[in-house]
Amino acid sequence: MSALRHIAIFGAGAWGIALAQNFARAGHKVTLWSRSPVDAASRRLPRLPHVALLPAVHVTNVMPEGADDTLFATPTHALRDIARVTSGRGPVIACCKGLERDTYAFPADILRATCPGRDVAILSGPNFAGEIATGLPAAATLAASHLSMAEEIASRLATPRFRLYASDDLTGVQLAGAAKNVIAIAAGIAIGAQLGENARAALMTRGLAEMHRLNRALGGQAKTLSGLSGMGDLILTCTGPSSRNFRFGLALGQNADARALALDETHGIVEGCRTAPVLLKLARRHAIDMPLVETVSKLIAGDMSVTAAKAALMSRPLATE
Numbered sequence: 278m279s280a281l282r283h284i285a286i287f288g289a290g291a292w293g294i295a296l297a298q299n300f301a302r303a304g305h306k307v308t309l310w311s312r313s314p315v316d317a318a319s320r321r322l323p324r325l326p327h328v329a330l331l332p333a334v335h336v337t338n339v340m341p342e343g344a345d346d347t348l349f350a351t352p353t354h355a356l357r358d359i360a361r362v363t364s365g366r367g368p369v370i371a372c373c374k375g376l377e378r379d380t381y382a383f384p385a386d387i388l389r390a391t392c393p394g395r396d397v398a399i400l401s402g403p404n405f406a407g408e409i410a411t412g413l414p415a416a417a418t419l420a421a422s423h424l425s426m427a428e429e430i431a432s433r434l435a436t437p438r439f440r441l442y443a444s445d446d447l448t449g450v451q452l453a454g455a456a457k458n459v460i461a462i463a464a465g466i467a468i469g470a471q472l473g474e475n476a477r478a479a480l481m482t483r484g485l486a487e488m489h490r491l492n493r494a495l496g497g498q499a500k501t502l503s504g505l506s507g508m509g510d511l512i513l514t515c516t517g518p519s520s521r522n523f524r525f526g527l528a529l530g531q532n533a534d535a536r537a538l539a540l541d542e543t544h545g546i547v548e549g550c551r552t553a554p555v556l557l558k559l560a561r562r563h564a565i566d567m568p569l570v571e572t573v574s575k576l577i578a579g580d581m582s583v584t585a586a587k588a589a590l591m592s593r594p595l596a597t598e
């Protein structure tokens with residue numbers, strides 16, 4: 278295992294807590310930054326109240342200093358504001374999955390702009406926070422612009438319970454992480470509306486085809502979409518009932534007032550809701566057809582019913598694959 282490090286994590290939500298526990302369990306010193314005042318004595322944080330923080334995790338709302346590695350586990354829309362006020366040395370690693378609304382920027386673009394001169398990386402994969410927080414085994418992709426950089430960071434941050442696979446495909450990894458949340462909403466809708474398992478499998482597969490089209494146009498590598506951050510995360514999020522994106526879709530498919538649920542972040546961020554319309558605009562900029570992403574965007578906005586969505590998708594011209 279690598280030498281012990283001081284790791285700063287911004288965002289004390291579900292993912293920040295899980296990462297903190299993982300690194301602390303491996304012996305690293307962890308500073309977990311929370312934007313709200315913290316009751317440090319309880320060693321429990323609201324998002325995962327069943328998890329008692331390990332002693333090596335120091336929770337604070339004061340900017341951490343002197344960390345070897347800095348990770349961001351905030352929602353994507355909060356990343357720019359947080360990253361621009363951090364300082365320090367060592368790599369900055371975004372662990373969020375999404376696209377910024379007005380700029381169409383992926384997390385690595387945001388970190389490049391806000392943390393000039395520092396190495397930038399992305400951590401993404403099939404990772405439910407609750408499982409990692411309790412020490413169950415998992416794996417993810419660690420991507421950077423150069424493979425040697427990704428390998429170096431991955432070897433430092435991998436732990437006995439969290440394997441990291443290096444990649445030099447920032448584009449593919451980030452596109453997959455953003456898009457799978459949108460497809461998971463579609464999968465949830467299919468199950469919620471009792472359209473069946475066949476429909477879910479078809480949505481996942483055709484969703485993956487849409488991801489491939491845009492990935493190609495953006496310059497991402499096809500093989501990335503078969504990896505942990507691609508297929509791996511797509512499978513987990515579309516089939517794992519603890520996915521917030523899937524659960525949001527499920528509620529939408531059951532005609533529940535899901536939009537209110539998505540906007541209420543007290544139950545955790547539903548990134549796919551914010552991502553869907555931005556992803557659609559990005560695809561249009563590149564003249565890429567993403568009918569599934571378009572349909573999910575309309576359903577989220579309340580501009581289409583599930584019945585109309587089913588009819589529209591089933592009556593599209595037949596195609597090859």
Ligand SMILES: NC(=O)c1ccc[n+]([C@@H]2O[C@H](COP(=O)([O-])OP(=O)(O)OC[C@H]3O[C@@H](n4cnc5c(N)ncnc54)[C@H](O)[C@@H]3O)[C@@H](O)[C@H]2O)c1
Nearest residue numbers: 288289290291292312350351352355373374405406545546
């Ligand atoms: N939960 C998971 O299983 C998981 C796994 C992998 C990746 N992710 C990704 O990690 C990111 C964070 O997810 P999460 O599950 O931790 O969400 P969460 O809703 O549980 O927590 C988000 C945290 O960010 C903080 N935050 C929100 N807005 C902020 C702002 N403007 N400034 C500062 N802090 C702010 C919140 O207070 C909260 O502590 C998302 O992009 C998500 O897709 C989540």
Ligand SMILES: O=P(O)(O)OC[C@H](O)CO
Nearest residue numbers: 402403404405520521522
């Ligand atoms: O709960 P979700 O839908 O945000 O998914 C969490 C992770 O991204 C799964 O890898």
